[in-house]
Amino acid sequence: MKTPFPLAEVYRLLEPGPVVLLTTLRAGRANVMPMSWHLMMEFTPPLVGCVVSNSDYSFATLKTTKECVINIPTVKLVKIVVACGNTSGSDVAKFKTFGLTPVVAKLVKAPLITECYASLECKVVDMNLVTKYNFFVLEVVKAWVDPTRKKPRTIHHRGEGEFMVAGRTIHLPSPKTSLGGK
Amino acid sequence: MKTPFPLAEVYRLLEPGPVVLLTTLRAGRANVMPMSWHLMMEFTPPLVGCVVSNSDYSFATLKTTKECVINIPTVKLVKIVVACGNTSGSDVAKFKTFGLTPVVAKLVKAPLITECYASLECKVVDMNLVTKYNFFVLEVVKAWVDPTRKKPRTIHHRGEGEFMVAGRTIHLPSPKTSLGGK
Numbered sequence: 516m517k518t519p520f521p522l523a524e525v526y527r528l529l530e531p532g533p534v535v536l537l538t539t540l541r542a543g544r545a546n547v548m549p550m551s552w553h554l555m556m557e558f559t560p561p562l563v564g565c566v567v568s569n570s571d572y573s574f575a576t577l578k579t580t581k582e583c584v585i586n587i588p589t590v591k592l593v594k595i596v597v598a599c600g601n602t603s604g605s606d607v608a609k610f611k612t613f614g615l616t617p618v619v620a621k622l623v624k625a626p627l628i629t630e631c632y633a634s635l636e637c638k639v640v641d642m643n644l645v646t647k648y649n650f651f652v653l654e655v656v657k658a659w660v661d662p663t664r665k666k667p668r669t670i671h672h673r674g675e676g677e678f679m680v681a682g683r684t685i686h687l688p689s690p691k692t693s694l695g696g697k
Numbered sequence: 698m699k700t701p702f703p704l705a706e707v708y709r710l711l712e713p714g715p716v717v718l719l720t721t722l723r724a725g726r727a728n729v730m731p732m733s734w735h736l737m738m739e740f741t742p743p744l745v746g747c748v749v750s751n752s753d754y755s756f757a758t759l760k761t762t763k764e765c766v767i768n769i770p771t772v773k774l775v776k777i778v779v780a781c782g783n784t785s786g787s788d789v790a791k792f793k794t795f796g797l798t799p800v801v802a803k804l805v806k807a808p809l810i811t812e813c814y815a816s817l818e819c820k821v822v823d824m825n826l827v828t829k830y831n832f833f834v835l836e837v838v839k840a841w842v843d844p845t846r847k848k849p850r851t852i853h854h855r856g857e858g859e860f861m862v863a864g865r866t867i868h869l870p871s872p873k874t875s876l877g878g879k
Contacts, residue, residue: 524856530733531853531861532714551712554736556748556830564746564832566738590867597869644826648738650746652830671713671853673866674706679713682864684855685772687779 517627517634517659525561525655528587528633529553531681533669534596536586537567538617539576540625545617546604547628548573549596551672553585561655563637569649572604577651581639582623585653586631590668590680595630597676622657632667633660699809699816699841707743707837710769710815711735713863715851716778718768719749720799721758722807727799728786729810730755731778733854735767743837745819751831754786759833763821764805767835768813772850772862777812779858804839814849815842 520528529535537550552566563585567574577583588596595613602609610617610626617626620636627634636659641652671679702710711717719732734748745767749756759765770778777795784791792799792808799808802818809816818841823834853861 527856527859530714531855532712532733551714552737554746554748555734556832562830564736564830566736593867593869641826641829644823647823648744648746648834650738668864669861670867671863673713674709676869677709678867678869679851680864680867681853682850682862685775685852685860685862687775687858687860 517661520633520658520660522561522655522658523559525635525658526555526558528635528660529555529563531669532671533587533681534672534678536588536596536599536628536631537565537573538584538586538625538628539573539580539582541576541580544604545610545626546573546576547599547609547615548604549600556652562640563635563653563655565651565653566649567651574649577639578642578645580624582625583637583653584620584623584625584627585635585637586628587633587667587669588631589664590670592630593670593678596670620657627659632664633658635659699843702815702840702842704743704837704840705741707817707840708737708740710817710842711737711745713851714853715769715863716854716860718770718778718781718810718813719747719755720766720768720807720810721755721762721764723758723762726786727792727808728755728758729781729791729797730786731782738834744822745817745835745837747833747835748831749833756831759821760824760827762806764807765819765835766802766805766807766809767817767819768810769815769849769851770813771846772852774812775852775860778852802839809841814846815840817841
């Protein structure tokens with residue numbers, strides 16, 4: 516069960532670079548695509564930049580509806596993640612086909628994915644680099660995390676069908692929230 | 698020892714979201730800062746987007762020289778990474794203080810870090826979002842990787858002094874280079 520998560524801590528979910536599942540909704544049709552090309556851009560309000568290729572079915576929906584959800588899966592879902600990447604929303608109803616459970620979001624129309632341990636409701640706030648790079652700037656407006664998942668085994672894409680699975684955690688005292696030294 | 702690495706495969710190094718060490722050089726003074734806010738934007742030529750805060754010492758150098766090197770450390774260097782993040786290049790000569798060894802790059806003036814397993818020489822190609830988000834678009838013009846490091850134990854920042862260390866690798870056959878489904 517997911518509960519609300521502080522927006523100011525969203526960077527802690529995305530900075531490690533997990534593969535995410537981006538959900539969108541248009542004309543009653545929900546879609547889901549895996550994505551690894553994303554970065555944090557601001558702590559608060561949390562801004563996330565991402566590349567969604569104009570050859571992807573989700574591109575037009577994101578550009579038109581200006582809403583999406585970033586869902587973070589763990590290694591249990593890796594086969595579904597790959598299957599979502601190897602099919603197109605133009606042909607396949609992915610939620611149904613791959614057994615994913617949509618849940619109504621609070622502030623956007625795109626659905627949360629129940630099976631993912633975290634979900635971030637997002638609105639597009641800047642499309643200045645969309646034409647040149649397919650690059651969207653999103654603002655996270657609502658965040659949900661399963662509080663029982665302290666060390667989620669996120670997956671990290673290395674290309675060519677290879678994934679790194681999140682390993683051990685180490686803790687080093689640091690006076691700064693950000694790594695950003697100087 | 699690092700050897701040249703194909704530019705078209707640079708995404709395989711950065712997509713998993715490792716903490717990187719950004720090096721810059723101005724007026725004979727080299728600096729190094731850790732960074733987790735980066736993403737791939739294009740396969741070839743490889744484009745990388747990153748946020749370098751205007752409160753960081755490296756910001757002015759990057760904006761002026763339009764050159765840097767993205768170096769990828771492994772867990773052996775984690776204490777140095779944190780130390781680089783908790784000091785400023787305005788006060789500290791970080792290469793010397795933290796025992797890092799600079800090596801002359803091929804196509805840019807900023808140095809490679811010997812102790813990192815991979816180094817990517819970069820030139821700034823787009824500063825349109827710098828004023829608003831401190832967001833730079835870089836082109837990787839030369840890549841170097843230690844070919845003996847097949848499963849590098851990269852580190853992945855989770856905030857508040859917490860790091861995830863790259864764990865096991867799994868391989869799933871995929872017809873696509875990109876995850877980017879649709």
